[in-house]
Amino acid sequence: MQDISAIIAGCKNWNRSSQEALYRQFFGYAMAICLRYANNKEEAIEILNDGFLKIFHHIDSYDTSRPFKSWLSKIMANTAIDHLRSRKKIVFTEDITQVYELGMPDEYAISKLTCEEILQLVQHLPPAYRTVFNLYVLEGFQHQEISNMLGISEGTSKSNLFKAKRILKEKIEAITSMNISGPGSIGAAQPS
Structure with missing residues (x-):
């Protein structure tokens, strides 16, 4: 594996x-980010390739005093948002001023699922819910930052996160209860 600073220097000179x-x-790392926003692998690859094009075009703006992975992560998340916006897949629900925190399923229920099954559940969320969930839970952005990125109110961001968590909780509980009480494996349960 080459030194990242040498690779970045080469990229700044458009070295193929x-x-x-x-x-x-960084393919695997970037693909994991893109899969969280995409509906399927093909869409994730499209986002990933667009993201790498942006990286190559803007590599001069990368601040070498900061971690490269963080910069790449932000570009991939923003590229995914742009992708969803361009396809008009993001429709945010109404703004609510008070959202009550919804507990996630217990750790036992979640531990029964593989990472791939959890990713599938996230991918099956409506695009607006999935986007806010990813930005808040997985990327670590706050609601104010999300509202600025997506052009929505903080209340809408909170509402979409609440609804995403509720859907995930219901699906995880349904899948794990089917596996506890019925035949077959967790992999046999399909998210709707």
Whole structure:
């Protein structure tokens, strides 16, 4: 594995082998981010490739004093949001001023699912819920930041997060209760 600073320097000079090295080194990490926003693998690959194009075009703006993965992560998340916006897949629900915190399923229920099954459940959320859930829970943005990124109110961000958590909780509980009480494996249960 090449030194990241040498790869970045090569990318700044539009060196194709450096661009390929960067793509290969961060493909898995970037793909995991894109899959959280996409409906399927093909859409995630499209987002990923658009994101890497943005990285190559804007690599001069990367601040080398900060972690590269954080910069890449932000570009991939923003590219996914742009992708969903361009396809008019994001429709946010109404703004609510008070959202009560919804507990997630217990750790036992979640531990019965594989990472792939949890990812599938997240992918089956409506795009607006999925986007806010990813930005808040997985990327660590606050509601004010999310509202600025998506052009929505903080209340709408909170509402969409609440609804995403509620849907995930119901689906996880349904899947794990089917596996406890019925035949078959967790993999046999399909999220709706």
